[in-house]
Amino acid sequence: MLALGVLPVAIACSEAPPPPETDLTQSQETIASSGDRVQIVATFLPMYWFTKAIAGDVADVELLIPPGSDVHEYQTKPADVRAIANADLIVKNGLDLESFLDETIANSGNAKLKQIEASRGIEAIDRLSPVVEPLEEHGEDHAHEEDKNGHDHSHEAGNPHVWMDPVLAQQQTIAIRDGLIEIDPKNRSTYEANAAAYIEQLKQLDREFQEELKPYSNCSFITFHDAYPYLAQRYNLQQIAVVEIPETSLSPGDIQTTIEAVEQYQAKALFGEPGVDNKLLESLSQDLNLKLYSIDPLVSGDLDPQHYFKAMQSNLETLKTACKPLS
Ligand SMILES: [Zn+2]
DSSP, X not given: OHHHHHHHHHHHTTTSOOOOHHHHHHHHHHHHHHHHSOEEEESSHHHHHHHHHHHTTSSEEEESSOTTSOGGGOOOOHHHHHHHHHOSEEEEOXXXXXXXXXXXXXXXXXXXXXXXXXXXXXXXXXXXXXXXXXXXXXXXXXXXXXXXXXXXXXXXXXXXXXGGSHHHHHHHHHHHHHHHHHHOGGGHHHHHHHHHHHHHHHHHHHHHHHHHHGGGTTOEEEESSSOOHHHHHHTTOEEEESSSSOOSSOOHHHHHHHHHHHHHHTOOEEEEOTTSOOHHHHHHHHHHTOOEXXXXXXXXXXXXXXXXXXXXXXXXXXXXXHHSOOO
């Protein structure tokens, strides 16, 4: 029966070598088994880590935005459209960070696609940290300017960098776990056990941050990416963000703001980021006689979910060193 069924196809395709029957069988099996496993797309690295940690071996997790890409400036690629069209679930941070995907999702024709916003229910901090009041010339045109740059952060949505706080990261992990259980209840016990183990590690990390940063309460630092207000709030530090998002160059106004903020807040350090050209910050650090450190917003690095802890440990060391009083 099977051989007869395949025969006409082989004749019709006689120009090309007919696919061996075994291949056909294999690919059918692959489709059958991947149809069985839940297909998940996670938007960027922290969402991937949390999701992968929970999914373990029982679901397939794909990362959309490659490590090291700027999430704020990302533009959708054809492969992303395909991934979203084939997924059962997309895991997003939310707070408008991934609003650039809205259209792709709407146009994907994927009626079965479920979405999780891991920040759902989390009380957001205002998008702009207090020091960075929008300049007057930005006033009315602010939203348009952001659209032009390919990101559309409404101020109402709040600052999206929730994953930088190990406590809120637990809430995000729970939101993702519950979403996975909802679409794939047969693997509930696996998701629960995996999430519990990851949350235990996040709790341990939080204890270390609490303990080790206790002596440096109110330590203020200057960043050029408004990515650390949740981390700062959690551990009684003060982030002074000079620009709203990572910018390719600092304006003379930004430099002026930095100088004023250093004085006003008695800032302990300047924080640049890995993979960013820090030349301007280096000279600023010399001029201000303030040390420049590198802090990691966790959008680059290894795909292993354990990388979150490695990078955060390194951030903890950086914060301790930067906040230590000079003696
Ligand atoms: Zn950011």
